[in-house]
Amino acid sequence: MLNKTNLARIDLNLLVLFEAVLEERHVARAAARLHVSPSAVSHGLGRLRELMQDPLFLRQPKGVVPTERARQLAAPVADILERARQVISRAERFD
Numbered sequence: 128m129l130n131k132t133n134l135a136r137i138d139l140n141l142l143v144l145f146e147a148v149l150e151e152r153h154v155a156r157a158a159a160r161l162h163v164s165p166s167a168v169s170h171g172l173g174r175l176r177e178l179m180q181d182p183l184f185l186r187q188p189k190g191v192v193p194t195e196r197a198r199q200l201a202a203p204v205a206d207i208l209e210r211a212r213q214v215i216s217r218a219e220r221f222d
Contacts, residue, residue: 137178138171138174141171141175141178142204142208144157144168144172145175145183145197145200145204146204146205146208147160147168148168148191149184149193149197149201151190152190152192153189153190153191154168154169154172154190154191155168156190172184179196181194181196182194183196183197183200184197
């Protein structure tokens with residue numbers, strides 16, 4: 128039997144962080160977008176790098192560039208987040 132990843136032990140907000148860094152191509156701008164500190168984004172990226180076993184983003188003079196692995200993850204992560212957004216947007220008001 129395959130060893131399934133225990134999602135309860137993974138912070139799924141890391142996918143939102145991944146999306147922001149991928150789109151912004153800059154840690155500080157991603158932090159501003161997420162309303163967190165650049166340090167929080169850096170720490171989140173560290174956890175995400177460990178989880179994905181890849182650096183994901185490489186530093187450049189004016190920001191970061193995605194690795195090949197990050198580019199491969201871009202569409203699946205976008206799909207997961209879009210599906211989650213759709214589920215939440217369809218939720219009815221609770222009384």
